[in-house]
Amino acid sequence: MLSDELMRRVLDWEARERDPELLGELRALLAPGHEDELFDAFYRSLSFGTAGIRGVMGVGTNRMNVHVVAQAMQGLADWVNANAEPGKCPRVALCRDTRNNSERFERVAAEVFAANGIEVLMYPRVEPVPTLSFAIPRLGCSAGVMVTSSHNPRQYNGCKVFASDGCQISGEVAEEVATAIGRIDVLDGPRRLPFEDCLAQGLVSWIDDSVLDDFLACVHALHVPGSIDPARPPRVVYTPLNGTGLELVRRSLASIGVSDVSVVPEQVEPDGDFTTCPYPNPEFREALELALSLADELHPDLVVATDPDADRLGSAVLHDGRYVLLTGDEVGILLMDWMARTRAEAGDDLSRKVAVSSIVSSDMLDDVAREHGFQLRRTLTGFKNIGGQIAVLERQGGAERWLMGYEESYGYLPGPYVRDKDGVTALTLLVEMAGWYAKGGLDLVEAMDVLYERHGFHLNRTLNLQYPGAEGATLMASKMRALREGAPRDIAGRGVTRTVDYLHPQPLPQLGGPGDDRSQTLPASDVLEWRLDDGCKVMVRPSGTEPKLKCYLFGIAGSRDESTRALDELEAATRQLLGA
Template sequence: MNHNELYERWLAASLEDPDLTAELRSIKGRDAEILDRFYRDLAFGTAGLRGVIGAGNNRMNIYTIRRATQGLANYLLAQSEEPHVAISYDSRIKSDLFSREAAGVLAANGIRVSIYRELMPVPALSFATRELRCDAGIMVTASHNPAKYNGYKVYGSDGCQMTENAADAVLKEINSLDVLTGAKTMKFEDALASGIVSYIPEEVVDRFIDNVLAQQVNPGVCEKAGLKLVYSPLNGAGNKPVRRVLAAIGARDVTVVPEQEHPDGSFPTCPFPNPEIKEALAKGLELARETGADLMLATDPDCDRVGIAVKEGEDYTLLTGNHVGALLFDYICRCRTENGTMPRDPVAVTTIVSTKLTQMIGKAYGVEVRSVLTGFKYIGEQIALLESAGHPERFLFGFEESYGYLSGTYVRDKDAVVGSMLIVEMASWYKQRGMSLVDALNDLYKRFGICRESVSNFQFEGAEGMKIMAGMMEKLRENPPAEIAGQKVTCVSDYEKSTSTCEGKASPIDLPKSNVLEYALADGCTAIVRPSGTEPKIKLYLSVVGRDMAEIDARAAAMGADVKRIMGV
């Protein structure tokens, strides 16, 4: 069927969600609106589904959720006689509905389901999947996207996001199903009453919290330092677990942003609930200035990312994910070495787009640093490799530049609960020494050299946007730049072709294939271009080195302008 035929079919159907019928009627005769909803199926990949909430096969709704879950059910039933799936959800619009719909489809297929009684963070889902020995996990969330989005992440039995091979197998099952009629269904209440669906016990939540608390580096330091905090859960799932953990480590002076305290998927005071951007922290910064807080932190709606602002003089400085990752890594290495708690042959894992400081810090402390592709599942895979070798304790710390951190092996995804705890502990430790985290960052630069990373995002919505992004990446592959901002490109690494070409000599890249291009310059700077795996945009990562901030600023500006020219944006 073409997009108009699909539209007419949906319009004529007796849809169970009245919001969908009302939306379809409202766009009648508007071809562009119809095309955007029906020109393709909502893509299912290793990150599962993510899209705008609404009517159509290119939207998040109960029918696309049911179809994806039926595909997952078919896959699981082929792998196991008695599959078991854990489910969690965050505060987004219809997240609770979508989680119950997924549970109902699984139940209708005879698959046992354990679901959280209330919204819980991504790491709690990863934990429950492992703790309850489930075959898979489902997290209903669109992470830090705007309010109009929702999503559906699928996890393997190891608590990592689903592998590419498994996702391909599930996609094959999904593609064999009709979106409106292909799924078996069962009312959530009936499934709950039958016992095939049950709520996850509170003891599992307690064990998750206990595992977070076990990652403390200097227990007791928060009680002594008396750090003054402002916290915002950005109307998401972090409110209860983060506050519970902060109270447990002795962080008593915590003021929560009242407008962003309780779950609300419309995010009324924060249109983009992403702690990576300053606008998301605006309310928290207002409150921090009023209270004179030492530190302000915010977790995103599914509580797997945390962003911070640090008091510096009369105002606050926002630290990036790279800043915080480097600071945490150095703090953990320094204190575990001093305390005698550093494991033998420690390993840290980061991503190819994260700060170069990681390698320098690791070398100074004798920690092996492994670089993987963007996506925390690749960090989780490295933990699994250590575990399979019988030494999970070697894993010291993992982080990615997009504000995701993990210490410990109890989950296999980034965890803003443990991230928040360690940031507050670290800030308390430095406060006892008369230093802020800005002071600590400047000290890092003195010890290891100055480098700065930045990320630019270029949005391309709809069907036309997908074509533009594909054309842009193809053009860059066919015509790689010889120089950027006056500096010779010494290496071009194409992660999709698994080849790095330096000074005309090609060598293999020993990482999974990924649509990423990296350009290394003669002066030590790098530029990386990649389409987002979860959003309709291309990302440009710049890593800039220099003798001082003035030189770095000048280089960054010149590189950014030139790469944008080359990309044609």
């Protein structure tokens, strides 16, 4: 039964809706039999956080549509103007991916910013997330907006918001913008100027391709000379998953001497329906199926995939005649170890270098950091935290100390010229690293096995427990509360030696390196961690972008089989613990 208050909001929206498509959708929801869908579309407003807004596209306050986008951008415009330098016209940079409605939402954002006296700079075509993060500080922008829903299913879209340094906005800024949004009527509150008028009046202009050239120059500066045998460069199958990565990936690989790049033909062109891959997330094998099929025909050394906004990277390696998928942790560990080795060979002092990862990424990183002597810092999940450490380094002596950052969910940040996940640079370095190891007779699976033998078989597994709909958030909160109130004493027959509740202040973990500022603390976060008596670990947290609980399982043993068995036992126990 829908409440009177909710129906009042729905009917008010219907009376004021002028978009024929949204009006038709709303009237279909008002027909008998659609009460649950109508409730879910209007029972709340999409929340604005450090990643901006994201949700399923459609009519309603809890959906992504032109009105919700305009309302959010008006709130951001109010914040930008309130914090602008006196007498100086602020500017913002915009970018979009290939999803349905991305171009429309980007133009709505431009119309709002221009109507509020803010200069707008836009890429003239779809481009990856890292190019926006790169452009924002170089173009003197106060903020940036990427219209994307990253790797989410095709029915989603969003507006990802960046601060003036190219990093995602802080929690404090997000709260201020959210407060501003809350004061704006979703249908009639935003100020907008028609897009063609914005162009005619010079309020919107296009970002020059020289910015992309500069970005690729920074990528190439990480190149290790001599790493690839020019007589046998790696052969690659690549899929952009109908997204934004193709142009820059091809150019970047060519710059390091890799030209044998076969692209999955069905996934070359932009396709917001993601017809061949409804869930374009390279974390999952399903997203790479067409690329793996092409690889079976062409037999390349590597299969690589970027998600629609090219901030995530998935990969598979030809090993013993078959293609083996690398996990997000394995790619991160391989890259971090390789970058440390090649930097040391180039004469860098690794004791001054800093690598950053998240608290849910592999514990093997601790051993890698100890072996090479660089400092390892652990942040909460999210690249607002990982990329945010670059600004900390700038205060502590310079961003040149940056080695790389990564988290297990297939996001990598190799160079400090970007402050968010960068699938273009990571893909380029992965291919280059494959060439480097090939000169020594190893593929990347074999290279990872060397690290496992050296540091132990740290195997990880992530469970994604879905809780959709209006009841989902309540159910997830109740499960997290139950875990706190009835904390387990053992998991899968392993005693709990330490429980960490990240809702309470915790020092930011730092291993090795100079003292720097040890006063950093982790912001409060809804994350629970249980360390077990055999070195294994379990962590649970709600996702920040999707209606699901994420459970991170960490196995450690002397062999792959033993570690896999530990993960199987931890998975069964964790599912039982959560009633899943």
